[in-house]
Amino acid sequence: MFSSVNKEVMRRQLLSAYLDGETTTAEAQQVQSLLSHNPELQSFHGQVMQFQRAVQRSLLSDSDVDAAQERVRLQVNRTMRVRPLELAWWQRSLSVPVPFVSVAAAVVLLLAAVVAFQMVPAAEQAAVAAAPDSPRGLPSFALSDRPVNVQVTVDPSQTEELLRWLNAQSEAHQVTVQLPEQARFQFQGEPVMIRPDRSHPQEFEIVPLEDIGE
Amino acid sequence: MTYRRDEQAFFNDVYKAAFPVLFRVVLRIVGDQESAEELCHDAFIRLYQHSTTLPDIDQARYWVLRVGKNLAFNLSKRRGRERKALERVFHEPGRSSRSADRDTLEDETLATVRSAVDRLPKTLRDVIVLKEYGEMPYAEIAQVLAISEGNVKVRVHRARERLASLLEGIDVQFRE
Numbered sequence: 001m002f003s004s005v006n007k008e009v010m011r012r013q014l015l016s017a018y019l020d021g022e023t024t025t026a027e028a029q030q031v032q033s034l035l036s037h038n039p040e041l042q043s044f045h046g047q048v049m050q051f052q053r054a055v056q057r058s059l060l061s062d063s064d065v066d067a068a069q070e071r072v073r074l075q076v077n078r079t080m081r082v083r084p085l086e087l088a089w090w091q092r093s094l095s096v097p098v099p100f101v102s103v104a105a106a107v108v109l110l111l112a113a114v115v116a117f118q119m120v121p122a123a124e125q126a127a128v129a130a131a132p133d134s135p136r137g138l139p140s141f142a143l144s145d146r147p148v149n150v151q152v153t154v155d156p157s158q159t160e161e162l163l164r165w166l167n168a169q170s171e172a173h174q175v176t177v178q179l180p181e182q183a184r185f186q187f188q189g190e191p192v193m194i195r196p197d198r199s200h201p202q203e204f205e206i207v208p209l210e211d212i213g214e
Numbered sequence: 215m216t217y218r219r220d221e222q223a224f225f226n227d228v229y230k231a232a233f234p235v236l237f238r239v240v241l242r243i244v245g246d247q248e249s250a251e252e253l254c255h256d257a258f259i260r261l262y263q264h265s266t267t268l269p270d271i272d273q274a275r276y277w278v279l280r281v282g283k284n285l286a287f288n289l290s291k292r293r294g295r296e297r298k299a300l301e302r303v304f305h306e307p308g309r310s311s312r313s314a315d316r317d318t319l320e321d322e323t324l325a326t327v328r329s330a331v332d333r334l335p336k337t338l339r340d341v342i343v344l345k346e347y348g349e350m351p352y353a354e355i356a357q358v359l360a361i362s363e364g365n366v367k368v369r370v371h372r373a374r375e376r377l378a379s380l381l382e383g384i385d386v387q388f389r390e
Contacts, residue, residue, distance in 0.1 A: 016371040020345065022352050047378040054327040055346045059238060060247075068251055069233045075255050076229070080262060 012044050019048055225262055228274040233258075235348045236282045242347040243286035244293075245328075253289065257282035276357040279348075283340070283358070330380040334373055341366055342373035 011034055017023050018031040034041050060068075154162050166175060236257065241250040261268075261278040268274040331339060344355045352366040359366070 012375065013368065013371040016374055017352075017367055020352065020370065022367065044374075044378060047381065048374050051327060051374070051377055051381065052346065054324055058242075058324050058328070059347065060241065062234075065234050065237055068237055068247065068254075072233070072237075072251050072254050072258070073229065075251075076258050076262075079255070079259055 008040065011038070011041055015041055015045060016048065019045075019052075221265055224271070224274070225258075225265055228261065228265070228271055228278065229258060231271060232275040232278050235350060236279055239279070239343055239348040240282050240286040242328075242331075242343055243283070243290050245290075249289060250286075253285045254282060257285055272357070276354070279344075279358045283344070287336075327381065330377050333380060334376055338369055338373035338376060341369040342377070345370050 011031075014023065014027060015031055015035070018028055023031065035045060152162070163175065233254065237250060237254050240253050240257075241247060244250055244253065257278050260281055261274060264277070265274060268277055331342060334342065340359055341355055344350050344358060345352075350358070352363050352370070355366045356363045361369075
């Protein structure tokens with residue numbers, strides 16, 4: 001019983017692969033032979049063909065796909081102009097004559113040796129100078145001495161709340177809003193500044209950057 | 215001793231090779247052209263940013279198909295959750311209108327097939343969408359999903375078995 005069910009499953013699996021053109025010549029002949037006298041396999045074949053016909057009906061035409069390809073290509077190009085690919089220095093191409101490489105390598109090795117030789121006594125002096133009663137590091141700096149840049153990611157629904165809070169602190173000098181990485185944000189609209197409304201201190205106003213100088 | 219490839223030319227080649235399949239697959243998953251175009255755009259921008267890590271056009275093509283497919287499924291899932299929430303609020307479950315008009319019947323048939331695919335488990339839905347809508351061979355599906363070719367063969371078959379049973383009794387007829 002089990003083996004006959006299993007055999008039927010294997011036959012259907014073979015038929016499925018046959019419909020996708022993923023069988024060998026021998027397997028294809030086997031499927032064709034089975035299809036001619038196996039009603040269950042014929043029924044499964046009919047169902048798969050119906051499904052594939054429905055899929056074909058729902059597919060876009062090649063010309064529609066070509067049009068979409070062109071539209072998206074233009075958008076991608078615009079985005080790439082806004083955000084050009086920045087390779088790290090070690091990923092950039094390098095074109096150097098070979099003799100120059102050997103000379104440069106020798107100079108680097110020489111410099112490294114000199115620096116290493118001088119570092120040893122300097123490190124010893126630093127260890128002696130570091131006493132527990134001379135506080136160093138972050139606590140010795142006051143925040144007011146240095147500008148602090150903080151990057152915060154917030155849900156769009158909470159943006160207004162965050163801006164109000166920043167306004168209440170009276171400490172933020174500049175707020176930069178990075179819009180989500182979606183096509184519609186990258187080439188629609190002009191740059192704007194968000195600032196407290198002078199006439200209604202509790203409100204914000206959005207001012208196009210080109211109007212700031214007026 | 216210049217060995218770095220031209221990334222822009224590489225990107226253009228991958229775009230040309232991958233777009234039609236990616237667009238058809240994403241469109242099938244999200245259902246509307248505008249979203250499909252936006253997701254394809256996002257997938258290719260990600261490809262552009264990662265292209266230096268991809269050794270050749272084939273690997274880049276599989277990579278962007280995988281990313282695009284995942285973006286589309288995520289959007290589709292989010293929309294499904296939002297739709298369910300709306301239905302709960304307004305007590306208006308999706309209704310299928312009945313009409314004798316033949317075009318409407320055809321649309322309903324396509325919607326039924328679409329809904330049957332959506333009801334498949336994700337492992338089966340992934341392969342059948344790439345197979346039927348992306349028209350990809352088993353070897354490439356295996357690369358995109360990082361599974362074996364044999365596994366693809368079994369999953370395509372199982373997906374078709376499920377679809378056959380989900381669509382049993384529904385007459386899938388089309389005007390010629």
